[in-house]
Amino acid sequence: MKKTLLATLSVLALMALMLLAACNKKETSESQPTGAETTAPAPAATAIDQATVGSVSGAVKFDGAAPPKAQKIDMSQDPACKGSNEAENVVVDKGSLANVFVYVKDGLGSRTFDVPKESVVLDQSGCRYHPHVLGVMAGQTVQIKNDDPTTHNIHPTPKDNREWNESQPPQAAPIEKTFAREEVMLPVKCNQHPWMKMYINVVKSPFYAVTGPDGKYEIKGLPPGDYTIAFVHEKLGEQDQKVTVGPKQSKTVDQSFKAGAM
Amino acid sequence: MGRLLRNDPRFAGTKEHRLKVIATPYNRRLHAFAVFTACVTLLLIVAGALVTSNDAGLSVPDWPTTFGSFYKMPHMVGGVKFEHGHRMVAEFVGLLTIVLAVWTWRTEKRRWLRMLSVAALGTVIVQGILGGLTVLFFLPPAISSAHAAVAQTFFCIAVCIAMFTGQKWVEEPPQVEFDTRRPTLFPLTLLSIFVLYVQLILGAMFRHKGMSWWPHVVHAGVVAVVLTWTAIRALSVYSKIAAVRRSAMMMLSLLITQLCLGFTAFLTRVAWGKDTLQPELPMVISTVAHVAVGALLLATTVVLAIQVWRHVPVAFEERVPGTERTPQAA
Numbered sequence: 052m053k054k055t056l057l058a059t060l061s062v063l064a065l066m067a068l069m070l071l072a073a074c075n076k077k078e079t080s081e082s083q084p085t086g087a088e089t090t091a092p093a094p095a096a097t098a099i100d101q102a103t104v105g106s107v108s109g110a111v112k113f114d115g116a117a118p119p120k121a122q123k124i125d126m127s128q129d130p131a132c133k134g135s136n137e138a139e140n141v142v143v144d145k146g147s148l149a150n151v152f153v154y155v156k157d158g159l160g161s162r163t164f165d166v167p168k169e170s171v172v173l174d175q176s177g178c179r180y181h182p183h184v185l186g187v188m189a190g191q192t193v194q195i196k197n198d199d200p201t202t203h204n205i206h207p208t209p210k211d212n213r214e215w216n217e218s219q220p221p222q223a224a225p226i227e228k229t230f231a232r233e234e235v236m237l238p239v240k241c242n243q244h245p246w247m248k249m250y251i252n253v254v255k256s257p258f259y260a261v262t263g264p265d266g267k268y269e270i271k272g273l274p275p276g277d278y279t280i281a282f283v284h285e286k287l288g289e290q291d292q293k294v295t296v297g298p299k300q301s302k303t304v305d306q307s308f309k310a311g312a313m
Numbered sequence: 314m315g316r317l318l319r320n321d322p323r324f325a326g327t328k329e330h331r332l333k334v335i336a337t338p339y340n341r342r343l344h345a346f347a348v349f350t351a352c353v354t355l356l357l358i359v360a361g362a363l364v365t366s367n368d369a370g371l372s373v374p375d376w377p378t379t380f381g382s383f384y385k386m387p388h389m390v391g392g393v394k395f396e397h398g399h400r401m402v403a404e405f406v407g408l409l410t411i412v413l414a415v416w417t418w419r420t421e422k423r424r425w426l427r428m429l430s431v432a433a434l435g436t437v438i439v440q441g442i443l444g445g446l447t448v449l450f451f452l453p454p455a456i457s458s459a460h461a462a463v464a465q466t467f468f469c470i471a472v473c474i475a476m477f478t479g480q481k482w483v484e485e486p487p488q489v490e491f492d493t494r495r496p497t498l499f500p501l502t503l504l505s506i507f508v509l510y511v512q513l514i515l516g517a518m519f520r521h522k523g524m525s526w527w528p529h530v531v532h533a534g535v536v537a538v539v540l541t542w543t544a545i546r547a548l549s550v551y552s553k554i555a556a557v558r559r560s561a562m563m564m565l566s567l568l569i570t571q572l573c574l575g576f577t578a579f580l581t582r583v584a585w586g587k588d589t590l591q592p593e594l595p596m597v598i599s600t601v602a603h604v605a606v607g608a609l610l611l612a613t614t615v616v617l618a619i620q621v622w623r624h625v626p627v628a629f630e631e632r633v634p635g636t637e638r639t640p641q642a643a
Contacts, residue, residue, distance in 0.1 A: 124590050128391055131390070138590045201388070204372055204373075242371040
């Protein structure tokens with residue numbers, strides 16, 4: 052009888068403790084100021100002679116008779132979601148293709164680069180991600196903000212980095228995260244608003260860019276050399292081009308994606 | 314062809330033709346409660362299917378708390394209304410199962426049924442833990458599929474408890490007809506349960522992105538053949554036995570419905586829905602209905618197997634050759 056009483060009291064005490072712990076907790080993101088992945092100390096950056104650096108720029112076109120019409124998204128399941136309801140998976144304006152991630156895929160050899168101290172900002176506003184495609188160096192901080200009057204959850208689904216999932220209520224402090232390993236087109240989504248999707252591109256060098264609405268990009272500060280430039284689109288796939296950049300040279304590398312790839 | 318035992322002249326007018334009457338009083342309230350628990354469990358399966366179809370499984374990132382609290386109601390919008398709604402129905406089913414287990418344990422005379430009610434409680438606990446693990450580990454296909462399979466297992470147990478506590482089961486003596494055909498009907502019903510269970514796992518693995526769609530679609534043909542064979546055998550030979558006839562008819566009807574829903578779900582999700590930007594209503598409705606009817610089909614097949622085991626035993630002299638036939642039934 053005594054044993055039963057003792058066991059009952061223990062279970063009740065455990066439940067009370069769990070309840071207390073729950074009451075003391077705030078919503079997830081508030082209790083987690085940062086979530087940096089553990090990275091090994093970065094080796095010293097390879098010196099680049101700034102007097103000889105060149106650049107690569109160009110425009111990315113959508114090669115098709117009729118550019119795809121932006122698909123509509125239905126945001127009615129959350130009244131707090133207002134604003135544009137067009138998808139950003141293929142954004143074409145007068146033949147120019149936006150949201151293409153362009154980076155130096157090959158040719159940098161064993162060079163290493165300093166990780167920028169500044170954060171890259173990913174904003175959630177109008178129940179959409181801004182920007183839709185983001186470039187960041189491995190180890191660089193991504194600051195995630197919520198400017199919406201509703202709770203979002205941020206859920207990257209990487210192949211090579213650590214997966215995580217955190218909620219962020221309105222007016223919550225920004226969530227700060229880093230990605231340790233190189234990974235291109237790493238999908239990020241919000242499970243509360245299933246149309247919310249964006250892509251983070253984690254690279255080892257600072258030589259990357261994302262095409263704007265005019266399809267243009269520019270990669271500056273490239274040391275002379277032979278490079279492979281990769282153009283990656285979330286839906287249209289990847290295309291590569293080789294380019295040789297001489298001292299102080301500005302090269303133009305245009306690229307086009309065909310409609311048939313969709 | 315089997316003969317009705319009650320028509321056997323050797324047993325006419327004797328006590329033996331009544332077979333074994335179970336001395337358990339019918340508890341109307343317990344039965345009604347068990348039926349209610351089974352119905353809410355089906356609702357829970359629908360709620361769970363809505364979570365998956367709306368891709369809302371991780372809209373609440375923590376477990377067992379919801380946004381850090383056990384009791385605070387979150388703002389029920391977007392994916393949260395599906396995920397937290399599912400959790401609330403699950404908690405209710407957990408509570409119902411506790412009550413059912415305690416009630417059965419205290420009032421039921423059949424020991425095996427008391428044990429079954431405890432097994433139901435164990436299953437619902439395992440199911441809750443699997444649900445939590447799948448959230449904490451970001452929906453791994455194996456755990457999510459196990460969560461789907463255990464859900465339907467629990468539903469079958471709940472339906473069985475409802476059947477075992479029913480008036481017909483408790484008060485009416487079995488109407489026994491010996492099975493002389495090959496293969497006998499009972500193994501056929503077990504084979505039906507097996508192929509349905511395999512189909513459930515294949516479907517769950519596809520739904521949770523652990524497998525392609527084609528094994529589930531190909532196996533649907535196997536399920537259709539085995540279940541049709543079982544239903545035709547039951548209906549053509551044992552249609553005089555109401556419990557077997559009803560279950561077989563229901564199984565056949567659900568099978569046809571399920572095949573139609575499966576085809577619709579394939580169209581809305583695989584053929585037309587692969588490039589959609591968000592879960593669309595036709596896909597959600599067809600896939601959720603496919604899951605719910607799948608659960609009903611599995612439970613009906615389990616009921617058919619139990620009714621066959623009860624009413625259509627293999628002739629005793631065939632089970633124990635050389636022994637005098639003695640009526641044996643549950």
